[in-house]
Amino acid sequence: MRNLSANDGTPIVISGLSHQFGGKRVLEDIHLHVPAGTTLALLGPSGCGKSTLLKLLAGLLQPARGEIHFGPRLMASHSVCILPEQRDIGMVFQDYALWPHMSVAQNVAFPLRMRRVARAERRLRVDNALERVGLAAFAGRKPSELSGGQQQRVALARAIVAEPRVLLFDEPLSNLDRELRETLCGEMARLLRQLSITAVYVTHDRGEAQQLAQHIAHMAQGRIVNYHAT
Ligand SMILES: Nc1ncnc2c1ncn2[C@@H]1O[C@H](COP(=O)(O)OP(=O)(O)OP(=O)(O)O)[C@@H](O)[C@H]1O
Numbered sequence: 001m002r003n004l005s006a007n008d009g010t011p012i013v014i015s016g017l018s019h020q021f022g023g024k025r026v027l028e029d030i031h032l033h034v035p036a037g038t039t040l041a042l043l044g045p046s047g048c049g050k051s052t053l054l055k056l057l058a059g060l061l062q063p064a065r066g067e068i069h070f071g072p073r074l075m076a077s078h079s080v081c082i083l084p085e086q087r088d089i090g091m092v093f094q095d096y097a098l099w100p101h102m103s104v105a106q107n108v109a110f111p112l113r114m115r116r117v118a119r120a121e122r123r124l125r126v127d128n129a130l131e132r133v134g135l136a137a138f139a140g141r142k143p144s145e146l147s148g149g150q151q152q153r154v155a156l157a158r159a160i161v162a163e164p165r166v167l168l169f170d171e172p173l174s175n176l177d178r179e180l181r182e183t184l185c186g187e188m189a190r191l192l193r194q195l196s197i198t199a200v201y202v203t204h205d206r207g208e209a210q211q212l213a214q215h216i217a218h219m220a221q222g223r224i225v226n227y228h229a230t
């Protein structure tokens with residue numbers, strides 16, 4: 001396993017990507033390059049295709065046209081679709097998606113168990129990830145015993161614990177109140193800089209995008225309409 005504090009990241013290259021649902025074009029000829037270790041924010045109105053693009057990156061959908069590479073490796077095209085669990089990614093969603101019957105530590109350990117990491121190593125890595133998100137004292141609790149902000153921190157710890165090459169975020173802060181959103185946004189920005197993982201961050205919030213990302217792509221009706229550095 002790589003060292004949590006020294007991930008060298010992997011560039012993401014998206015070329016000519018299109019997708020449709022039942023004949024309806026949802027993404028049209030998307031080209032994007034996310035340099036290794038940087039964060040790209042995807043901004044745009046509801047229904048413009050942000051989550052669809054993220055699902056294509058995650059391997060939850062297969063593109064109709066175009067290609068996605070992580071570094072030299074082809075992840076997806078009309079004829080190739082690497083499974084999500086083989087993409088070396090971590091994901092954080094709006095609704096946390098924690099397993100309610102598992103403790104905080106068990107939730108965070110799950111990606112390591114999937115990768116058959118030995119118990120002692122698992123324990124060390126879970127402790128480290130919980131420490132990083134400020135939840136070292138909460139390892140034994142159930143998600144139902146945590147606030148929304150704490151639950152999202154658990155989801156974040158789970159996303160980083162296996163040291164993925166790519167992190168994908170779909171509006172992770174939008175269920176939280178404004179004050180908490182600002183605090184967590186600052187913490188995530190710091191964490192992303194420390195880990196230098198390549199990340200794609202979907203949001204409606206321009207301020208969040210500016211604080212977290214080095215580049216912002218604005219989307220409208222399935223296309224990238226503007227791309228700039230923060
Ligand atoms: N599984 C699906 N089947 C059919 N249409 C879908 C499916 N998923 C998304 N769509 C449609 O594709 C378009 C883009 O949806 P998407 O979820 O990517 O938007 P979004 O930019 O993430 O919006 P929001 O900001 O509301 O989350 C929308 O018109 C949506 O209705």
Ligand SMILES: [Mg+2]
Binds near residue numbers: 050051
């Ligand atoms: Mg969405």
